[in-house]
Amino acid sequence: MKIKATLEKIPGGMMVVPLLIAAILNTFAPNLLRIGNFTEALFVNGASTLIALFLLCTGAQINVKSFGVSVGKGATLLVTKWVVGAAFGLIAYLFAGDNGLWLGLAPIAVIAAMTNSNGGLFVALVGQYGSKEDRAAYSLLALNDGPFLTMVALSIFGAMGFVDGMFSLQSFIAVLLPILVGMVLGNLDEEMRVFLDKGSSMLIPFFAFALGMGIDFAAIIEGGLAGIALGLLTVFFTGTAGYFVFKAFKWNPIVGAAEGSTAGNAVATPAAIAAANASFASFVDIATVQVAASVVTTAILLPLYVAFLVKRLEKKGFTFEQGNMMKVDS
Template sequence: MKIKATLEKIPGGMMVVPLLLAATINTFAPDLLRIGNFTEALFVDGASTLIALFLLFTGAQINLKNVGVSLGKGATLLLTKWVVGAIVGLIAFMFAGDDGLWLGLAPIAIIAAMTNSNGGLYVALVGQYGDKTDRAAYSLLALNDGPFLTMVALAIFGAMGFVDGMFSIVSFISVLLPIVIGMVLGNLDEDMRDFFNQGSSVLIPFFAFALGMGINFESIIEGGLSGIIVGLLTVFVTGTAGYFVFKAMKWNPIAGVAEGSTAGNAVATPAAIAAASSAFAANVELATVQVAASVVTTAILLPIYLGFLVKRLEKKGIRVPDDYVIDK
């Protein structure tokens, strides 16, 4: 059987097929792989560990002379996603009805979903379609985990005051440290760099599967059409914005698209903000299910959209990521 060749024919196949397979299992037979020991540790609970190892391997491929490029890409992606998400959220607030909703969407759900991103999905996608500077950019993208940037947007809107304690510098360092360790090892010893490089691509389908085991298709049903719309906005608005910003910077535009998702931890953001300000309590349940639906929608749709854009570039004679590699 030509399993590898078949997966490679599917846009983002090494990532999206294991993820969808796991999501299907988690939806219809959630306890099938939750049997403890090594099976559960690898296929259910292994995402964080596998991603951390992937980041360490990625860090080893970074030449210190290019570290500024990685930080520049990370900062650009972070700012682009936040600005675009905040603007759409502001529009929703401006045109919201008496019920606090805009076209059935909770503004807080829009901001929470569009300013937050799925780091694991980003790493998986740029692992296949990006270079080492794209992968290392993830160290800065950890800043949009949780409700911190959503809170900043709301504070700017004057919707609520700034709330301390919503972001931990320790959490940020904990994401950055594996990359730094890998970078140190790779720059101290070229053989270590080559050794770690062999393992990077192997990890992608495994942590993609583990990520899928955290997805339940029922979230789309609960969130309804409105939640799917939030997901569509996240993929096509923030993802496309990242594409054109990266293209303007003459960086790999596909890496810019890879940030167009919503992370699972964003589901807790509406409740966290409602706890800080009762002004948002009325729509917190609706916002929560809409964000949950966006998580699932973006996890499925973003790899497909990204694969479509890759094919479009290939028709123009542009190879991704080869034609955009900074340190060839």
């Protein structure tokens, strides 16, 4: 029975399927796994611990030795992605209704989804249309993994008085420390980086299931369509912004567009934010579902959008050969 292969055929399947299964169980048989001891600890209450371990494994993949290779491109990608995502998050807060939602979207879901990018999808797209230097840019872009940049945006909005988004220094340290520990381990020992890399993929279905055990299926019905819209915003606004920013710097614009996605690990961000500031707790369920929907939507749509942009450039006389975009002399 090819469970892993089947899940991998579904966009975001390793995250979406366990989350949906858990949400169904939680809705129709909420006490089935709430039997105490190891079972409940892992499948129901384990989200925070699993997410912390995931952040540690992810932090180990941030290679400071590679920063110098493409630091300019990586920083540009990171800043562009964050600015666009944070701007939409601010709009969501400014125009949110009495229920705290903007067009059905939870503002923390907007920030979490739009400021985070799918590293695997980025590397795959850039591997096809970009250079080795372009691929190395992800070593810096990987800094948007996890809840840190979402916390930064919320803190800025809190200082501006738009949201109760302030976090104590201790909260920032508590979120960052697992990432920093992983980063130190990965940079001190390459074998540790390789070893922990396995965990960053393996843990996703487990923390997704634990998150799903806190979601009522009604939240999926309520937030699913809005989450698809969030995915569209992510692709067409962060991807297009990256395209034009890279074009302005006379870099390969396809590389800029390739960051217009949401990573599966962003599903954990609303829960991590609520753990650091309880004022966001009421939006965790719907935000988690919406981010999950954005993950699936962007995984399907971004490659199609990039292919469209490539065709558009080819019609203008550009070609992509051996990882380089070149103008064909007419």
